[in-house]
Amino acid sequence: MSNKRTKPFSIKYLPGFTPVALVCFVLLYAPIVTMVVYSFNSGQSVALFEDFSVAWYFAAAENELVQEAALRSLIIAAFASGIATVLATMAALGTTRTKNYPGRTLIYLMINQPLMVPEVVTAVALLIFFASIKVATGYSGLAYLILAHAAFCVPFAYLPIRARMEGMDRALEIAAADLYATPWKTFRRVTLPLVAPGIAAGAMLAFVISLDDVIITEFVKSAGQDTLPTYMLGQLRRAVTPEVNAISSALLAVTVILLTAFFLLSGRNSPVGK
Template structure:
């Protein structure tokens, strides 16, 4: 008897729609990468292959400062977000299910569901009050704002890792008279580390690429690389921006590939 199971991939037009979607998604990115090697100044007309825009971008002092500032913010925000997310994941997975557990998950993942512009306005109002009260105008506000936004991105892979872990090893550690701290340090933490590293990289990429929250929270002279690029594009589209975007794309692909390798299930 013939197999009559439903297979969406066999529906008429499925392959055409899939190919069209992939072309629409990735063709602009491919064009960006190609034109970052354009020898001419015009970003829309190909004038030959050249690497000139990469050295020019690197020689630009504003690009260097924005890049260094972005890396500082993303690194600090990712570490803070991952630390908080790890504690939240332990608190929501290493305990009995209680009433209101779904509400806790909702609150932790709230930045994922609320439009980013709403989060940005809320952070602007909150940090503006602190700026007026303290007079402090440093990068600490951007780091905390990015960390708050990145917590759910770090939380999801860590929670998934913890939910897939057997409690028997931790129970055996307690049976051998290990303290809770010893159990966490020598049993739980090594087992959850792949998820924590994956969450750290995901939070880092999210912070590095953020524009909306940065625009609302930053003070004068605190442009990150994405906001610097946005300001440049508003003036004139330069192939230098294409080169910077290509390097950011490369960094993102490397980190997301590492994220995939760390979170995939091993057979």
């Protein structure tokens, strides 16, 4: 018998892996890099780079329509992510801190349903649902957009929170119960501090998803309720200018910062491992 040890399988050693990976990275990031570069174009052309300038960033910052859309986006994202995070935390508690029961798999499926169904289908369903409420009540404010975004963001917040709870050792929670702590006190003093990084990560991810959403916003919003992404979509239908590139680059920067914070928080080890 030969004692020669074989190398463990690694996909990076397969023939052609490196060039295919490079092509994928170029196709993914070359358009984004091009957009960021052209956001510093001093001219109005989106095809000819004339000179370096940050004038379009100042123009976007001074545009009242951009200011209103950006503020509206932040308000909707803040409230929607807050609602989604609370609901996701409750759902995570109900699916990880209880004994196994019939239908748990179905509950997982229902919570994650927005991730599996095409977003346009969810948008049409929300449009029909909220349209009937608008007709019955006569109210057409931002609450519909906030609730629509919250419903769509729940599974995005649920996944990191549930993962955090499943990775926690329940010894401290059991010890607190043995010391006659009530369920609420155990949650507030033990579970919540341990799961806080997961909750923060879920809230950040939900905030980013809500901030960047276009399809659901486009279907549910009323007149005069443009968010920053839908405002940009409307501008692109008229003419493409470096101002749109500047707004996109700024939105990209915010998204990258929040997603980096999300991965840092979700990647932290639990203070009490299994």
